[in-house]
Amino acid sequence: MPVIGVFDSGFGGLTVLRELRRVLPAANYLYFGDTAHLPYGAKSVHTVAKYAVSAAHFLEQHGIEMLVVACNTATALALEDIRAAVRVPVVGVIEPGAQRAAAISKTKKAVVVATEATVASHAYRRALEHLGMEATEKACPLFVPLVEEGWVEHPVTEEVAHIYMDELFQDGARDADVLVLGCTHYPLLRPLLRRVVPQSVEIVDSAESTAARVVEMLGKNSAGPAGELCCYATDSVEKFRRLGGKFLGCPIENIELVDIEK
Amino acid sequence: MPVIGVFDSGFGGLTVLRELRRVLPAANYLYFGDTAHLPYGAKSVHTVAKYAVSAAHFLEQHGIEMLVVACNTATALALEDIRAAVRVPVVGVIEPGAQRAAAISKTKKAVVVATEATVASHAYRRALEHLGMEATEKACPLFVPLVEEGWVEHPVTEEVAHIYMDELFQDGARDADVLVLGCTHYPLLRPLLRRVVPQSVEIVDSAESTAARVVEMLGKNSAGPAGELCCYATDSVEKFRRLGGKFLGCPIENIELVDIEK
Numbered sequence: 363m364p365v366i367g368v369f370d371s372g373f374g375g376l377t378v379l380r381e382l383r384r385v386l387p388a389a390n391y392l393y394f395g396d397t398a399h400l401p402y403g404a405k406s407v408h409t410v411a412k413y414a415v416s417a418a419h420f421l422e423q424h425g426i427e428m429l430v431v432a433c434n435t436a437t438a439l440a441l442e443d444i445r446a447a448v449r450v451p452v453v454g455v456i457e458p459g460a461q462r463a464a465a466i467s468k469t470k471k472a473v474v475v476a477t478e479a480t481v482a483s484h485a486y487r488r489a490l491e492h493l494g495m496e497a498t499e500k501a502c503p504l505f506v507p508l509v510e511e512g513w514v515e516h517p518v519t520e521e522v523a524h525i526y527m528d529e530l531f532q533d534g535a536r537d538a539d540v541l542v543l544g545c546t547h548y549p550l551l552r553p554l555l556r557r558v559v560p561q562s563v564e565i566v567d568s569a570e571s572t573a574a575r576v577v578e579m580l581g582k583n584s585a586g587p588a589g590e591l592c593c594y595a596t597d598s599v600e601k602f603r604r605l606g607g608k609f610l611g612c613p614i615e616n617i618e619l620v621d622i623e624k
Numbered sequence: 625m626p627v628i629g630v631f632d633s634g635f636g637g638l639t640v641l642r643e644l645r646r647v648l649p650a651a652n653y654l655y656f657g658d659t660a661h662l663p664y665g666a667k668s669v670h671t672v673a674k675y676a677v678s679a680a681h682f683l684e685q686h687g688i689e690m691l692v693v694a695c696n697t698a699t700a701l702a703l704e705d706i707r708a709a710v711r712v713p714v715v716g717v718i719e720p721g722a723q724r725a726a727a728i729s730k731t732k733k734a735v736v737v738a739t740e741a742t743v744a745s746h747a748y749r750r751a752l753e754h755l756g757m758e759a760t761e762k763a764c765p766l767f768v769p770l771v772e773e774g775w776v777e778h779p780v781t782e783e784v785a786h787i788y789m790d791e792l793f794q795d796g797a798r799d800a801d802v803l804v805l806g807c808t809h810y811p812l813l814r815p816l817l818r819r820v821v822p823q824s825v826e827i828v829d830s831a832e833s834t835a836a837r838v839v840e841m842l843g844k845n846s847a848g849p850a851g852e853l854c855c856y857a858t859d860s861v862e863k864f865r866r867l868g869g870k871f872l873g874c875p876i877e878n879i880e881l882v883d884i885e886k
Contacts (some may be wrong), residue, residue, distance in 0.1 A: 387800050398661075398671045399634075399660075399661060400666075405659075405660065406860040406863075437727070503769060504773055507765060507769040510666075511766055512786055517783075518780060518783055521779075521783070548825065549672045598665050598667070598668040598671075601668070622742055
């Protein structure tokens with residue numbers, strides 16, 4: 363069974379891991395959450411690339427055969443740096459999300475919601491344009507803290523979502539028929555966003571698309587007994603246990619504290 | 625004229641610097657914003673102490689004669705570590721805020737709003753109890769991102785403030801007559817909070833109290849031509865310039881990018 367490394371700045375990537383474990387339950391997983399440096403969403407290219415490459419090296423030294431960069435910001439800002447730094451195949455979350463959007467869109471217009479850094483990189487717009495799509499991107503910096511506050515079905519979150527989505531769909535994105543969730547925290551807001559965005563708009567969750575891509579790359583869907591999961595965090599293990607479970611959808615047992623700033 | 629070092633995880637400490645420049649305009653200031661690692665508010669003691677000590681060393685090497693730790697989380701989690709690491713006098717923001725609260729409270733009951741990490745440390749409760757006060761602490765994790773979104777007078781922020789404050793004042797803090805703003809971002813929400821908290825409650829801003837303490841320690845209020853300000857940031861200088869101006873209340877000119885992770 364393959365050992366798959368999954369990397370994120372914190373907990374959000376656990377939504378990608380959750381999908382991976384659903385479609386590839388027999389694989390073994392090493393999850394690296396760089397919680398000492400989160401969030402990446404408002405940091406610069408240079409800083410994000412430095413942290414991401416350190417994490418990739420750490421996972422490679424621990425025997426992974428494939429690396430999933432389960433963080434939109436790290437994919438947007440540092441995918442090429444990460445690919446250059448390790449020998450194993452590297453899958454990001456942006457390409458699979460963009461391809462799924464292109465596959466289902468009829469109007470060939472998409473909207474992308476993401477962190478400030480992902481939007482500023484225009485990585486989604488480039489990936490979508492390459493597939494013949496037109497893209498409008500919008501940063502939604504309050505979504506991550508609202509999810510981390512646990513307010514995934516809260517009236518305040520719905521109001522914030524209305525403000526962001528109204529701006530988005532009134533600003534020239536009226537014909538868009540796909541909304542790409544360009545941040546791994548956002549799948550937790552999917553039910554709420556489903557109520558807020560126009561019914562004609564399909565929601566694409568890059569966690570699902572990325573898991574599907576990994577299955578494709580590995581060939582057949584692996585069967586067998588459930589594989590193992592070990593998590594590494596660069597900050598408080600207790601907090602990782604407490605918050606992480608919400609994202610993974612089940613309790614997390616093996617978590618080790620690591621320091622990659624040496 | 626003295627050279628005063630001011631340190632924070634990001635931009636919030638600029639509210640303390642603003643007060644310092646108001647009461648001590650002739651001093652020279654070096655401001656260090658550890659923006660590559662912000663926010664400190666949700667990180668562990670170990671991680672915050674490591675970053676804070678690195679920043680303190682950097683400022684000491686640049687010739688400061690006094691260090692103001694203008695970050696509640698760093699003060700709560702790492703003040704003793706910082707004091708042990710440098711030779712210059714070190715002033716935190718918690719003690720001055722607590723003393724001001726104790727001086728004006730009649731009921732001897734205070735409420736403190738702060739980040740998750742500051743609340744978990746109970747540094748304010750200890751400081752206030754030491755002064756004969758009873759304290760109720762509450763983490764308000766959405767305030768920082770709301771301020772950074774620029775929504776300081778936004779209906780959503782007012783709704784969030786109502787939710788937090790109602791919980792606080794209904795949960796056994798009914799007789800409190802002082803609200804301590806235990807995070808350097810919160811002074812920007814002071815006008816909004818003034819409308820939300822009961823009129824019988826006075827708001828204490830630790831930026832003001834800390835500046836007053838520095839004046840006390842230095843002796844007389846310095847006169848003379850305005851001193852110089854140089855800022856150091858560990859992440860994007862452009863972002864520091866853009867966001868920092870809001871906190872300082874005027875444009876920021878000299879900003880240098882530094883890397884303390886060597």
